[in-house]
Amino acid sequence: METIDALREDRASGGYLFRKPTAVDGRPVWELIADCPPLDTNSLYCNLLQCTHFADTCVVAEEEERVHGWISGYRLPTEPQTLFIWQVAVHPDARKCGLARSLIRVLLARNAASGVRQLKATVTSDNQASWALFRSIADSLRVPMTSEEYFRRKAHFGGRHETEHMLTIGPWIALDATECGPGSSSIA
Secondary structure: OOEHHHOOOOEOOOOOEEEOOOHHHHHHHHHHHHOOOOOOOOOHHHHHHHHHHOHHHEEEEEEOOEEEEEEEEEEEOOEEEEEEEEEEEEOHHHOOOOHHHHHHHHHHHOHHHOOOOEEEEEEEOOOHHHHHHHHHHHHHHOOOEEEEEEEOOOOOOOOOOOOEEEEEEOOOOOOOOOOOOOOOOEOO
């Protein structure tokens, strides 16, 4: 098992380059998300802001200069030990090879995630791929995953969107960028 801190942003198995996004990635990320239903598309401007203002907590996976994977997140202002995963997108041609899991691993290995003790994400009940991904992350970290209704269909979305459930994975022992060894959190 690899410690979170031992992971580096470089070429992983499968030939993907994992890196921080830049402004030029905004449009390709926006197009990738559009190709990945049931993900909600945001405005192109939102994706540009994610790729610039939140670049430290976002990851692009590319192969041959084409974006195949994307994860966006941020540390919760009121819970700095919590990393909220906004979106995980994997192009249909790149699915079933562990790319989504690798995106999370790379993000957790960054200095920007130093001290993080838990992940949160919202998921609709019918998004089985996301539920399976987050369950596998919780299992590999050997920590609990809980869920509760968060944004409700009628009360928050006016009936226009399915209820989003808040998933919480953790807590685990927080790691600094220099920590490594027995007792470290890991994702196999």
